[in-house]
Amino acid sequence: MIEADFLVYHAGQLVTLKGPPGPRRGPISPSSLSILPDGAMAARAGRIVWTGPTDSAAREVGLLPSAAEQDAGGRVVTPGWVDSHTHPVFHGTRQEEFAMRAAGADYEEIAGAGGGILNSVRRTRLATSDQLESTMLLHASNMLRFGTTTLEAKSGYGLDLDSELRSLEAIASVSRSSSQTILATFMGAHEVPEEYRGRPDAAADYLAYLVDTVLPVVKERGLARFVDIFCEKGVFSPEQSRWFLERASAMGFELRMHADEFHDSGGAALAAELGALSADHLLCVSNAGIRALASSATVATLLPGTAFFLGKPYPPARELLDAGAAVALATDFNPGSCFCESMPFMVSLAVCQVGMTIEEALVAATVNGAAALGVADTKGSLEPGKDADFVIWNLDDYRSIAYHLAVPDVEAVYTSAQQAVPRASGRASGDPKTGA
Amino acid sequence: MIEADFLVYHAGQLVTLKGPPGPRRGPISPSSLSILPDGAMAARAGRIVWTGPTDSAAREVGLLPSAAEQDAGGRVVTPGWVDSHTHPVFHGTRQEEFAMRAAGADYEEIAGAGGGILNSVRRTRLATSDQLESTMLLHASNMLRFGTTTLEAKSGYGLDLDSELRSLEAIASVSRSSSQTILATFMGAHEVPEEYRGRPDAAADYLAYLVDTVLPVVKERGLARFVDIFCEKGVFSPEQSRWFLERASAMGFELRMHADEFHDSGGAALAAELGALSADHLLCVSNAGIRALASSATVATLLPGTAFFLGKPYPPARELLDAGAAVALATDFNPGSCFCESMPFMVSLAVCQVGMTIEEALVAATVNGAAALGVADTKGSLEPGKDADFVIWNLDDYRSIAYHLAVPDVEAVYTSAQQAVPRASGRASGDPKTGA
Numbered sequence A, B: 001m002i003e004a005d006f007l008v009y010h011a012g013q014l015v016t017l018k019g020p021p022g023p024r025r026g027p028i029s030p031s032s033l034s035i036l037p038d039g040a041m042a043a044r045a046g047r048i049v050w051t052g053p054t055d056s057a058a059r060e061v062g063l064l065p066s067a068a069e070q071d072a073g074g075r076v077v078t079p080g081w082v083d084s085h086t087h088p089v090f091h092g093t094r095q096e097e098f099a100m101r102a103a104g105a106d107y108e109e110i111a112g113a114g115g116g117i118l119n120s121v122r123r124t125r126l127a128t129s130d131q132l133e134s135t136m137l138l139h140a141s142n143m144l145r146f147g148t149t150t151l152e153a154k155s156g157y158g159l160d161l162d163s164e165l166r167s168l169e170a171i172a173s174v175s176r177s178s179s180q181t182i183l184a185t186f187m188g189a190h191e192v193p194e195e196y197r198g199r200p201d202a203a204a205d206y207l208a209y210l211v212d213t214v215l216p217v218v219k220e221r222g223l224a225r226f227v228d229i230f231c232e233k234g235v236f237s238p239e240q241s242r243w244f245l246e247r248a249s250a251m252g253f254e255l256r257m258h259a260d261e262f263h264d265s266g267g268a269a270l271a272a273e274l275g276a277l278s279a280d281h282l283l284c285v286s287n288a289g290i291r292a293l294a295s296s297a298t299v300a301t302l303l304p305g306t307a308f309f310l311g312k313p314y315p316p317a318r319e320l321l322d323a324g325a326a327v328a329l330a331t332d333f334n335p336g337s338c339f340c341e342s343m344p345f346m347v348s349l350a351v352c353q354v355g356m357t358i359e360e361a362l363v364a365a366t367v368n369g370a371a372a373l374g375v376a377d378t379k380g381s382l383e384p385g386k387d388a389d390f391v392i393w394n395l396d397d398y399r400s401i402a403y404h405l406a407v408p409d410v411e412a413v414y415t416s417a418q419q420a421v422p423r424a425s426g427r428a429s430g431d432p433k434t435g436a
Helices: A054-060 A095-102 A107-112 A117-126 A129-145 A161-177 A202-220 A238-250 A267-273 A287-294 A304-310 A317-323 A343-352 A358-364 A367-372 A416-420 B054-060 B095-102 B107-112 B117-126 B129-145 B161-177 B202-221 B238-250 B267-273 B287-294 B304-310 B317-323 B343-352 B358-364 B367-372 B416-420
Strands: A002-015 A035-044 A047-053 A061-071 A076-079 A081-083 A148-154 A181-189 A226-231 A254-259 A278-281 A299-302 A327-329 A390-393 A410-414 B002-015 B035-044 B047-053 B061-071 B076-079 B081-083 B148-154 B181-189 B226-231 B254-259 B278-281 B299-302 B327-329 B390-393 B410-414
Touching: A002 A047, A002 A054, A002 A390, A035 A054, A035 A061, A047 A054, A054 A061, A081 A343, A081 A367, A095 A107, A095 B343, A095 B358, A117 A161, A129 A148, A129 A161, A129 A410, A161 A181, A161 A202, A181 A202, A181 A238, A202 A238, A226 A238, A238 A254, A238 A267, A254 A267, A267 A278, A267 A287, A287 A317, A299 A317, A299 A367, A304 A343, A304 B343, A317 A327, A327 A343, A327 A358, A327 A367, A343 A358, A343 B095, A343 B304, A358 A367, A358 B095, B002 B047, B002 B054, B002 B390, B035 B054, B035 B061, B047 B054, B054 B061, B081 B343, B081 B367, B095 B107, B117 B161, B129 B148, B129 B161, B129 B410, B161 B181, B161 B202, B181 B202, B202 B238, B226 B238, B238 B254, B238 B267, B254 B267, B267 B278, B267 B287, B287 B317, B299 B317, B299 B367, B304 B343, B317 B327, B327 B343, B327 B358, B327 B367, B343 B358, B358 B367
Parallel strands: A002 A061, A002 A076, A081 A148, A148 A181, A181 A226, A226 A254, A254 A278, A278 A299, A299 A327, B002 B061, B002 B076, B081 B148, B148 B181, B181 B226, B226 B254, B254 B278, B278 B299, B299 B327
Antiparallel strands: A002 A035, A035 A047, A076 A390, A390 A410, B002 B035, B035 B047, B076 B390, B390 B410
C-alpha cells in the first residue's frame, strides 16, 4: 500500500502526460497525453505518489487519517499550466499605446516615440515596492484563475540597480505568499535605459554596468535563477547578447533569450550554441535557426499572444515541430505587447491560428514549459515524484479546453504548496485555490 | 426632479454612447462614445430616466422610497453587449471536428464527410426539449457572465417542423426566465436536411416545405421575430434565398441573412435590396456588396470569431467602415465554427486583428448590434428612454476592455428586467446578476 494524504478520483480523463524525462519532441498524438479514463491520483505532502484507475485506488492507496479526498465527478483533470515567459512586474498599464496601434501606429514606431518598454520603465522607477508587489500579485492571481500553477517572472522594467532589485524582490515576496511556483528571471537587458542613450556605445556600456554592478548583487541575494536578454535589431546585437550571456552563465545563472522576434538576427542559433534553456518569440526565425534548435536541448518557446496582440505574423510552429524542435507555449504577459494572463487562450490560439494540434499545444503548455524552465523533473505532468499541481475542468473531453474559445471552464485549481501546508487532522485540504 | 427607483453613481467613465437614433456610421472617434466622467445614471422600472454628472444627481433625481443605489467606485460603466448573431440551441458539442481541423482537415471537407451542421442536426433531433433548453440556458448564462444583456438566438439545428419548433420553444422558455432580452430567429434554412438530399431540387423543395408547413406555425405561435437563411455556395443560392426571404417578409417576419461567408455570391447586395436588418459574416463580400450595404439601412454584421476559429481570412471591416456601412460585431456562438460566448473577446479580436479601432468595436458591439436587431430604440446605449442594461467593469479606462485580452474584467452585470421586478421596499435591487 502507498500512503497518501490526498486523493482525487473519478477524473473522467486524467491527462497525465506521463512520458520520458525532459521535453517532448517528434510526433505528438493523442496517445502522447497518456490519458487514464476514470483515473485517480494520490499525493503525499504535495508530491504525487500514485496514479491509476479509480477502481484500483482502494486496493493500492492507503489514506492517512488526515487525508482529504476529492471526487472529480467525471471531469477532465490536467497538470497545471507552466507559463514559462511572463513580465508581470511593472507600474501602470499601456492601453493608450494599444489604442494608438488600433488607430494605425506600429509597435516599433510607438517605442521610437518614447512609448514602449521605456514608458513602463519611467513609471516603474517611480513606483513603490508595495505597488510593484501588488501588480505582480494581481497578475499572478489572474494566471491562477486560468490554471497556471508554475510561472516564470522577469524583471526588466527598472533598468537600474535599485529598481531591478525591487522588481525581483516583488517577485520573491509574491512567490513566498503564493501557492504557485514562481521562478525569477533577471532581465535588466530588456532595453537600453534613457540615461545611456546618446553614448556611442550605449548598449555595450549598459550591459557592462549590468555585469559589473547589478548581476553580482542579484546573485548574492539569490533573487534570480535565470538571466534573459532582448537580442533584437535596435536593442542588443547578437555579439552583445553573447558577451552578456556568457558572463551571466559564468556567474551561475541559467540562460534564456528573446530571439528573432521582429527580425532574424541569428538569435535562435546563438541561444542553442550557448546552451540556453529556451529561445523565445521566434516570429522571424530562419531555417538555420530552426535546425539549430531542433538539434539542441534549447526549447523553442512560442508566444503567439504577442503576434495576435501586435498584428504580426505568427511564429512558424509547424516548421519547428516538424523539424523536431521541442516547442513550449507561454503568454508573454506584459503591459505593452500582450496584456493577457490566460494560458487556455494561448492553447486555443495555437490550435486555431498557429497550426498546432490540440495535443501539441497541451504538451507545449505543460511538460515543455517545465523543460524550458529546467523543472521538468517536478512540474508539467501528473506522474509519481512530481508536484501535485493540477486543474479540474468543468469538461468531459480535454479537447474542449482548446475548443471553448476565450471561455475557460476551470472548475478548481490545486497546487502542491497548498497541500504541503500542515493542516488540522480530518479537515479537507487541497481546497480549490479558486473556482471559476 | 425626476423620480427614480435606481441610481448608479461615481462611474469613473459612464460610456453612454448617446447619439442619433439608429446605427452609427461614418467617422467614429472617442467622442462618439459620449463619455461622462464621474457619471451617474437613474432608472425607473428598468428604464433609464436620467444621466449626468454624479454631483448633479442629488439635485436632479428624486429617489423613491424603495430605490436602490450603487456606487460604481470610479469604475467604467458601459451598456450591456448586444450579441446580434448566435446559434445557442443544439445538442452535443463538436470538439472532435475541431480536433480534425487542427490536424489539417478543412471545415467544408468535414461538412462534406457528414460532419458540420448535419452532425448537430442528427443529435438535436434526438434531444429532449429539456436538453435543448438546458443547452440554451447554459450558453446564455455564459454570455451574461461576459456582459451580454441582449442576444439574438437562432434555431436551425432541427430542420424539420417538430425539432425547429422545439428549438424555438427552448429559446422562448429561457427568454421568459432569463433577465436577458432574447430575440428569436427562425433559421430552418440553415442547411438542407439529409432526408432531402439526392432529390434533383433538394434545396428548393426544402425551402418550399419551410414556407408551406413550418413558417405558418412559427408565425401563428409567435415563436420568432426574424427569419434568416444561409445563402452560400452548396447550401442555398441567391435566387433561392430571395424566393424564401420574400415569402417570409410577406408573412410579417423581419429578415436577416448569412451572406458571402465562404464565397461571394452577391449575398450582401441581396440583403440590402430586400431590406434585411442585417447581412452577416461577409468574409468574402465584394466591393459591390460593400457599396450596396453602405448605401442601405442593412447593418453589416461581422463575426470575426468564426474566421479566427476556422483559420479563414478576417472580414473586410476597414473597407466596410470606410465606405460608410454600419458595422456590428457579434459572436456567432455555435458548436461548429465558433464555440465562444464572449463579446469582450470579439472586441479585442476586432481591434488586434481585424483593423477596427477600440471605439468602432464598442459601437459595433452595442448600438449597432441593437440596430441589427431592430431594437435601437431601447437597447445599445445609456440614454433616457432606453432600458437600463449595463455592465460595471473593474477598470478605470474603457480602452482596457479591449486591451485586457481574453480576460474580461466584468465586475457586475445589470439588466432592466431585474430592476423591473417588484421588490420589498427598502431592499437593495439591481443586484449584480453575476460577478467575475
